[in-house]
Each structure stands twice: as structure tokens, then as C-alpha cells.
Amino acid sequence: MDYKQVASEILTAVGGKENINAMAHCATRLRLSLKDEGIVDEKALDQMDAVKGTFSTGGQYQIIIGAGTVNKVFAAMSETTGMEASTKADVANASTKKMNPFQQFVKMLSDIFVPIIPAIVAGGLLMGINNLFTGKGLFIEGKTLIDAYPNIKGLADLINMLANAPFVFLPILIGFSAVKRFGGNPYLGAALGMVLVHPALLNAYEYPKMIAAGKDIPFWDIFGLHIESVGYQGQVLPILVASWILATIEKNLRKVTPSWLDNLTTPLLSLFITGFVTFLFVGPLTRTAGNYLTDGLTWLYEAGGPIGACIFGLFYAPIVITGMHHSFIAVETTLIADMAKTGGSFIFPIAAMSNVAQGAATLAVLFITKNEKLKGISSAAGVSALLGITEPAMFGVNLKLRYPFIGAIIGSAAGSFFIGLMQVKAIALGAAGLPGFISIATGKWTSYFIAMGIAMVVAFVVTFVLSRTAKYKDAE
Structure with missing residues (x-):
């Protein structure tokens, strides 16, 4: 891979050096604070083999490249632009200026917890x-x-x-x-x-x-x-x-x-x-x-029962897109710390339903698509989502094609309905996905696995069915 060429193409697509306030990278993604995200050429980024997906959250524009490669692309970008690497905190601070007061409050909670x-x-x-x-x-x-x-x-x-x-x-x-x-x-x-x-x-x-x-x-x-x-x-x-x-x-x-x-x-x-x-x-x-x-919160979950859990499960992924889910960390910590009274957190198992549903929908795309690049992204991103890391699946595949995202939130709602029906709660935080069973109260493990199965099957089937409809047949 020609890292300088990749860096040059990415710079052109995001509007050049002049459109970048600060830039950094994590293990898999470029994190950019851009002056104007509206001028980003997302189509050009999507067509690049090195780019596995893009998304914008919390005022940051993030480009998924992959472990072992992102650091080399970033080094080439830094050399090309003459811009020094910012810390992730610097990029976050630059991005905060573009947030409204509510987003800043959510980010504050995230920064603390x-x-x-x-x-x-x-x-x-x-x-x-x-x-x-x-x-x-x-x-x-x-x-x-x-x-x-x-x-x-x-x-x-x-x-x-x-x-x-x-x-x-x-x-x-x-x-x-x-x-x-x-x-x-x-x-x-x-x-x-x-x-x-x-x-x-x-x-x-x-x-x-x-x-x-x-x-x-x-x-x-x-x-x-x-x-x-x-x-x-x-x-x-x-x-x-x-x-x-x-x-x-x-x-x-x-x-x-x-x-x-x-x-x-x-x-x-x-x-x-x-x-x-x-x-x-x-x-x-x-x-x-x-x-x-x-x-x-405990009353809402218990009184709302499966219907309330179903609604929460339906909207959990859209909440993630806004970044508001970071505020849930404070609530979950409170619920778990007061476990003797609350019985634990209902948010964690519903988050797990959303994550595995996103993974199942992405894996459905793996079997549906004929695009080799999309197949490669879907396989890795789908497995990652099942293990609790959904960004590559949600932003790199499901939201771009739309119909997998619809399948995923329907699957999440179905799994969450069963979670609410069986009153499943978490006694700890952890990986909200397949490994998350250890965070669930031991008497509810079976219900947790059944709920995940429901979420995954429904998400996979709905995604497959939607892909055959005229509206989404040519989504790629």
C-alpha cells in the first residue's frame, strides 16, 4: 500500500489541510476535527480500498482504516500537511466548540466516566x-x-x-x-x-x-x-x-x-x-x-415491562448515533452501585441486544452483497459487533446501506422485548455482546442467550428480506 498516496487522497476528500482544525488517530481510526464537514467527499472515501468506513460523532469526523495501517497513513498525512499530531483530547476539545449545550453536557459526563x-x-x-x-x-x-x-x-x-x-x-x-x-x-x-x-x-x-x-x-x-x-x-x-x-x-x-x-x-x-x-x-x-x-428508572423498566424495553431497544442504536449513549454510563454506574435496591442495570442487556443485532445485520450483508470490498468489511465488522464493538458495523456498513440498519433496530427491539419480559438485568459493566453474559445475574443467563438469539435471527432475516425489495435492491 502506498501510504502517501492514500493520505493524499484522504486529504483531498476531506477538503484539504485548510479544512482541518486538529487530527489524531486511535487504534483503528483517523480522528479529525474539521471546520466544515459539509464539503467532505464521502463517495470518494467510500471508493478507497484503504477506507473501511466513515462516520461523524461528537463533532469528530472519523475514518476507519484498520489496526497496523492507520498509524502509517496518519504519519504520511502529518508529513504531507506539516501538521503535528494532536492528542485525542486536543481533537475532542476542538470538536466541542461545535457542540450545542446538551451535547457538551453529555460529553462532560463521558469525559468523567x-x-x-x-x-x-x-x-x-x-x-x-x-x-x-x-x-x-x-x-x-x-x-x-x-x-x-x-x-x-x-x-x-x-x-x-x-x-x-x-x-x-x-x-x-x-x-x-x-x-x-x-x-x-x-x-x-x-x-x-x-x-x-x-x-x-x-x-x-x-x-x-x-x-x-x-x-x-x-x-x-x-x-x-x-x-x-x-x-x-x-x-x-x-x-x-x-x-x-x-x-x-x-x-x-x-x-x-x-x-x-x-x-x-x-x-x-x-x-x-x-x-x-x-x-x-x-x-x-x-x-x-x-x-x-x-x-x-427502575419503575419505568419494571412498569413498562417488555413494551418499554422494546421501545428502548428500538431507539438504542439511533441514540448511539447522536452520542447521547455516553450519558448512560453515569446512570448505569448508579444503578449497579445501588444494586441491593435496583437489582442492577437494565441498560446493559438492551445495549447488548442492539450490538448483536447490528452484527447480525452486517453479517447478512456479507451473504447478500457481491461487492468484494463490502464483503471484507462486513465479515470483520460483523464479528466485531457481536463481541460488543459496533462502530465499524454500524457506520461502515449498516447506515450506508440503510436497510441493514432497519433490520438491526427491529432485531434489537425484538430481543429487548424478551429482555423486558424476563426482567434481565446486569450486575456489572463489560462487553455488551456475546461475552456479556458474565455481567448478567447468573439466574438470567439462559434468558440473556435466548434474547440474543432472537435479536440476531430477527435482524438477519429482516435485513435479508429488505435487501430483496425494490427500494433497496440496488443499495450498493
Whole structure:
């Protein structure tokens, strides 16, 4: 492959160097912040053998090239244009300027929660492994693995502790990430998170039990103010709002504090003031709001039943196109952290239905099309989507041909209907696809696999049928 030639053709198609604000690349894609996406020659890009697909999301124009090749094409582009490589954050920041306020809010949530996903996923998957040890009748009738093999109890206890840690100390993770995003010192954010889960406080998981039992809640009496001494383990909203307050106070103090005094007084005042107002009213208010949010979402899922899940499944992929699905990370984290009350997240299994349906629709194109390039893209993208990575399938194949996307969202709706009917929920985050069963409550594995089968079969069949209609017969 002539990488310089490919780079030159891509540059011409996107409007030249003059149309690029910033550029970077990830493992498989070129990420471009363009001044005007309207002048991009998508037809020319589609006809290039090196290009596996294109899509625009979050103000970024992304060109799928593939692992091992994208870095060489990018190097050739950088050499041709004389533009230095930007970081992905630089491209994202340049793209943010073109977003409306709601899109910026969604991106803010994404910036905060995406960095902590590995910790949440690790804890969640360990929780799934722990359920293998403690699930009665899962492997041995009427017994758990621990009942049958008592010598593994210590291992199960260790795994359970490791699994719970990211959720118990969730405010520390969010505090670090959120304060960094808001422009403050992330270590102060982590310290604030530690304050909210300090062992001297009444544990957040015990708080509702003591309220229900009518027991007295410990409190501080400060200048006549009655402030409850309660922790915020597993809570999301309190630390989010408190992190914004902390970062705002810190940034404003640094503007007016002399440099010789700054490092001494700014961290002290920022942490003290934020901690005080958080325990006084920010924490109680946001904890109540968080409870209403989780209760409301759980009620909608349970009350809406299969119809509600079906509608959500139908619109999940269109939501992904807008980028709004990034805001679901915060909601899912809240639902899973409060699992004792919510039972887990209903969003994850529905996302999995959408992903496998996209994969099945793309694999249907593999059998339908006579275009060799499209066959190559469909095979790799289809398998990738079944494993939970849908961008190549959705943007590289299904949306371009349209009828596979229609087949996919119908398949997703069908699978989600069964998910809602059987009340399947996830107890962890993970790969929302075939491997996602480990994130599902063990008693619902069979229902999860049946739902995936429904989603895949319906998506494949509908895509195949639509390809034979006059409207889409010549879609390629």
C-alpha cells in the first residue's frame, strides 16, 4: 500500500489541510476535527480500498482504516500537511466548540466516566465470577460451589472484596476524574472522595436501614446546625456536584491568592468549604435526587415491562448515533452501585441486544452483497459487533446501506422485548455482546442467550428480506 498516496487522497476528500482544525488517530481510526464537514467527499472515501468506513460523532469526523495501517497513513498525512499530531483530547476539545449545550453536557459526563470504566468493569466482572461461586444450583443441584468445595471459600471471599472495592469507594474514582475534568487538582478531588467514604461516618448502605428502623442518625452540632454524619459509599450525584464546587472554589482562590500563600491556603480552604457545604446540604439533596433517579428508572423498566424495553431497544442504536449513549454510563454506574435496591442495570442487556443485532445485520450483508470490498468489511465488522464493538458495523456498513440498519433496530427491539419480559438485568459493566453474559445475574443467563438469539435471527432475516425489495435492491 502506498501510504502517501492514500493520505493524499484522504486529504483531498476531506477538503484539504485548510479544512482541518486538529487530527489524531486511535487504534483503528483517523480522528479529525474539521471546520466544515459539509464539503467532505464521502463517495470518494467510500471508493478507497484503504477506507473501511466513515462516520461523524461528537463533532469528530472519523475514518476507519484498520489496526497496523492507520498509524502509517496518519504519519504520511502529518508529513504531507506539516501538521503535528494532536492528542485525542486536543481533537475532542476542538470538536466541542461545535457542540450545542446538551451535547457538551453529555460529553462532560463521558469525559468523567469513561476513564474510570476499567475499574468499574474489573469490579463488575469479578462480581460475576463471585456469583459463579455463590450461585446455588448453578453447577451442582441445590448447592453452591462453596458448599460443595469449602476449601475455596477463602478465594471467593477475596474475589468478593476485590469486586466490591470500586463500588464502595466509587466517590474517590469519580472525585479524581471529575475535578480533573472541571479544571481543578484531581488529587484534591480524590481527597474529597475519601472524605465522603470515611469509616468514621455512618455507612451509606446502613443509612436507609436505620431510617426504616426509626433509629437515631449520628450528627454533628456545629454552630446550631444539625448536620448528619453519613457517608456516600456507592453514590454518584453527591460527588459529581461536590467536585464541581471544589474545582470552582479552587480556581477562583488561585486567581486572588498570592503565589507564596497559594499552595498552603488554597487546598485547605477548597477542601474545607466544599466538605462543609456537601455534608450540610449538597450531599443530602443530591442523595435524595439520586434515589429518585434510580427509583424512577427502575419503575419505568419494571412498569413498562417488555413494551418499554422494546421501545428502548428500538431507539438504542439511533441514540448511539447522536452520542447521547455516553450519558448512560453515569446512570448505569448508579444503578449497579445501588444494586441491593435496583437489582442492577437494565441498560446493559438492551445495549447488548442492539450490538448483536447490528452484527447480525452486517453479517447478512456479507451473504447478500457481491461487492468484494463490502464483503471484507462486513465479515470483520460483523464479528466485531457481536463481541460488543459496533462502530465499524454500524457506520461502515449498516447506515450506508440503510436497510441493514432497519433490520438491526427491529432485531434489537425484538430481543429487548424478551429482555423486558424476563426482567434481565446486569450486575456489572463489560462487553455488551456475546461475552456479556458474565455481567448478567447468573439466574438470567439462559434468558440473556435466548434474547440474543432472537435479536440476531430477527435482524438477519429482516435485513435479508429488505435487501430483496425494490427500494433497496440496488443499495450498493
